[in-house]
Amino acid sequence: MATVIKNGTIVTADLTYKADIKVEGGKIVEIGPDLAGDETLDATGCYVMPGGIDPHVHLEMPFMGTYSADDFDSGTRAALAGGTTMVVDFCLPDPGQSMLDALKRWDNKATRAHCDYSFHMAVTWWSEQVFNEMKTVVQEKGINTFKHFMAYKGSLMVNDDEMFASFSRCAELGALPLVHAENGDVVAAMQQKLMDEGNNGPEAHAYSRPASVEGEATNRAIIIADMAGVPLYVVHTSCEQAHEAIRRARQNGMRVYGEPLIQHLTLDESEYFDKDWDHSARRVMSPPFRNKQHQDSLWAGLASGSLQCVATDHCAFTTDQKRYGLGDFRKIPNGTGGLEDRLPMLWTYGVATGRITMNEFVAVTSTNIAKILNLYPRKGAILVGADADLVVLDPKKSKTISAKTQQSAIDYNVFEGKQVTGLPRYTLSRGVVVVDDGMVKSREGHGQFVAREPYPAVSKALSTWKELTAPRKVERTGIPASGV
Numbered sequence: 431m432a433t434v435i436k437n438g439t440i441v442t443a444d445l446t447y448k449a450d451i452k453v454e455g456g457k458i459v460e461i462g463p464d465l466a467g468d469e470t471l472d473a474t475g476c477y478v479m480p481g482g483i484d485p486h487v488h489l490e491m492p493f494m495g496t497y498s499a500d501d502f503d504s505g506t507r508a509a510l511a512g513g514t515t516m517v518v519d520f521c522l523p524d525p526g527q528s529m530l531d532a533l534k535r536w537d538n539k540a541t542r543a544h545c546d547y548s549f550h551m552a553v554t555w556w557s558e559q560v561f562n563e564m565k566t567v568v569q570e571k572g573i574n575t576f577k578h579f580m581a582y583k584g585s586l587m588v589n590d591d592e593m594f595a596s597f598s599r600c601a602e603l604g605a606l607p608l609v610h611a612e613n614g615d616v617v618a619a620m621q622q623k624l625m626d627e628g629n630n631g632p633e634a635h636a637y638s639r640p641a642s643v644e645g646e647a648t649n650r651a652i653i654i655a656d657m658a659g660v661p662l663y664v665v666h667t668s669c670e671q672a673h674e675a676i677r678r679a680r681q682n683g684m685r686v687y688g689e690p691l692i693q694h695l696t697l698d699e700s701e702y703f704d705k706d707w708d709h710s711a712r713r714v715m716s717p718p719f720r721n722k723q724h725q726d727s728l729w730a731g732l733a734s735g736s737l738q739c740v741a742t743d744h745c746a747f748t749t750d751q752k753r754y755g756l757g758d759f760r761k762i763p764n765g766t767g768g769l770e771d772r773l774p775m776l777w778t779y780g781v782a783t784g785r786i787t788m789n790e791f792v793a794v795t796s797t798n799i800a801k802i803l804n805l806y807p808r809k810g811a812i813l814v815g816a817d818a819d820l821v822v823l824d825p826k827k828s829k830t831i832s833a834k835t836q837q838s839a840i841d842y843n844v845f846e847g848k849q850v851t852g853l854p855r856y857t858l859s860r861g862v863v864v865v866d867d868g869m870v871k872s873r874e875g876h877g878q879f880v881a882r883e884p885y886p887a888v889s890k891a892l893s894t895w896k897e898l899t900a901p902r903k904v905e906r907t908g909i910p911a912s913g914v
């Protein structure tokens with residue numbers, strides 16, 4: 431059966447033009463004027479864009495003594511409702527656990543997905559087994575990205591020597607390392623000091639993770655990546671210090687990518703000073719929300735291209751779960767939601783305000799990450815042969831964000847009360863209409879794992895240059911005889 435999206439304006443990362451799109455067998459099969467099919471979707475007054483790709487989510491994540499509340503069912507429904515058609519989750523081996531065993535668990539959880547998905551693999555400990563398994567993960571399991579937590583001391587954190595070893599292995603395998611960049615040792619010391627001083631509320635979470643802690647770790651990870659000869663992707667870049675390190679590295683020719691979250695772009699640190707403990711605790715995440723200057727820096731990075739992608743780090747906990755940290759902010763599960771809200775919030779606060787263009791919107795929500803993760807042009811593109819993952823965005827459609835109407839399983843929304851415009855009239859996942867005028871009509875299990883090949887081009891360029899510029903022994907002709 432062929433579906434035609436008619437009368438819309440196609441918006442991609444680099445073009446805006448009027449054309450119809452014909453979809454068949456899950457793929458885009460034709461783009462042009464006056465197309466006909468068995469089913470017609472009217473896109474009059476709408477923009478037809480590649481579906482959003484969220485490269486950073488944690489669905490049913492085991493973390494801080496509990497599990498994040500949105501699983502692959504509710505989480506991917508939330509994604510589709512907001513125009514996101516693919517998510518990338520993190521497979522987290524326990525310390526000492528085989529990556530391949532952990533992956534079985536993630537494969538199992540993800541069978542419930544309503545939209546396509548992929549995985550990053552986390553390096554949570556180091557050994558010869560990890561070194562060997564990384565090759566299997568890349569070459570047999572379709573995962574070309576490895577995450578490193580520089581924070582969460584005592585659980586997920588890895589040290590510099592482990593990071594250097596893992597980054598070097600990524601370089602050999604043509605894989606991309608990712609980092610959560612915060613100095614975990616400094617955070618742990620600051621947390622203890624705050625607790626000793628009786629500062630145990632959610633605001634102390636933010637005090638224990640100042641921007642300098644993130645800036646230092648970002649810079650360190652960049653230097654380690656450069657020494658290992660590998661590109662680097664920095665997740666949840668939240669502040670000017672981290673952005674500055676990324677900007678500088680890029681100006682020096684390094685392939686470093688930065689990912690602000692929609693939460694950091696639109697919510698600020700005043701959330702932690704609310705008199706209501708629940709309000710502040712619900713917004714505890716790492717890194718914490720920052721001030722307006724940091725937000726301006728992130729917006730400028732998206733506009734100028736020094737930051738590449740907007741994600742959510744969707745890791746949602748209920749109010750009851752957040753209350754594990756009553757009396758000790760260190761026990762508040764870290765994480766916030768945003769999957770359903772990323773596109774409408776970015777459209778409202780980015781495109782509608784003139785901070786970014788429509789084409790930049792597509793670039794930072796879909797196309798850039800598709801290229802970075804080696805998914806392009808299967809995903810992130812409107813081209814014949816691409817997957818028909820599409821969002822028909824109505825720029826006039828609006829709503830007030832409310833936990834009462836959201837897909838997410840939690841009992842609140844950090845964007846509660848925000849008035850947003852720019853909502854999906856339709857969302858298509860591999861050609862299937864999964865959102866129709868705001869109604870989610872998707873099916874559990876429709877989502878498929880998307881395998882990703884390693885990056886031959888970037889790693890080849892880096893290794894070629896490294897070899898050309900490697901220190902070499904000087905071959906001498908005139909060697910003086912020993913004077914002894």
Ligand SMILES: NC(=O)NCCC(=O)O
Pocket residue numbers: 488610714715716717743745764765766
């Ligand atoms: N960001 C956060 O607070 N929770 C999720 C885990 C992580 O990404 O650090």
Ligand SMILES: [Zn+2]
Pocket residue numbers: 610665666716717
């Ligand atoms: Zn993180």
Ligand SMILES: [Zn+2]
Pocket residue numbers: 486487488743745
């Ligand atoms: Zn995360």
